[in-house]
Ligand SMILES: Nc1ncnc2c1ncn2[C@@H]1O[C@H](COP(=O)(O)OP(=O)(O)OP(=O)(O)O)[C@@H](O)[C@H]1O
């Protein structure tokens with residue numbers, strides 16, 4: 242299953258979710274592939290030792306210099322990573338907006354699947370709709386939309402819904418999406434209000450699991466760690482494990498143990 246993590250609103254927990262959902266999957270015995278499709282390269286910087294050259298990044302895939310497989314690096318405790326590079330920002334202007342470029346990631350991942358069938362793939366997207374985000378949306382089986390628990394996030398959710406309504410006739414399928422409340426603070430009434438309003442609008446597409454505002458989640462990236470290594474008994478670790486389980490239960494994620502070697 243391929244899950245693209247997208248919201249055009251910045252700072253809502255996309256990268257944090259890619260990191261910690263990846264770590265949860267790894268702890269369940271399966272090695273996921275993480276793609277950093279954001280020119281900001283935040284996920285790659287959390288790795289701590291990702292190559293700095295654009296020729297070793299996803300940009301080289303868009304330049305047809307390397308297959309996705311050739312760009313993978315390993316990430317202890319998480320899985321495999323294909324890093325970003327700031328040059329990715331140029332993909333929109335260099336390669337146009339035709340079907341070939343919009344479907345490039347989907348076809349690249351299809352080719353990967355012949356050697357790695359059933360490997361879960363998480364795509365960390367940039368906070369705007371352009372060729373890169375469209376690549377992720379076209380390639381994914383599920384769109385995971387983190388919504389930070391504040392009122393502006395409701396507007397952002399509506400904007401995404403409108404974008405998806407435009408894309409669905411082009412793709413000739415429904416884009417399955419799940420809304421994930423992040424930075425949830427149970428002490429604030431606003432958190433419950435936002436959850437209630439999201440449920441009213443998007444029903445079962447809103448996940449039961451919410452990710453609480455949590456210090457271990459916030460601090461772990463600066464130490465190049467996921468939340469489980471930071472503090473496995475923290476509320477944040479509990480929430481991300483619960484998220485993985487809910488996605489599994491709903492059929493939004495499938496994991497088979499990765500064979501050794
Ligand atoms: N559950 C949480 N508890 C505390 N801090 C959090 C939580 N989730 C995310 N953060 C913090 O919020 C900030 C933004 O998170 P993150 O980088 O994951 O967002 P993003 O959506 O990927 O941002 P961008 O749009 O810039 O890519 C980071 O400093 C992160 O550590």
Ligand SMILES: [Mg+2]
Nearest residue numbers: 255256279283
């Ligand atoms: Mg990010």
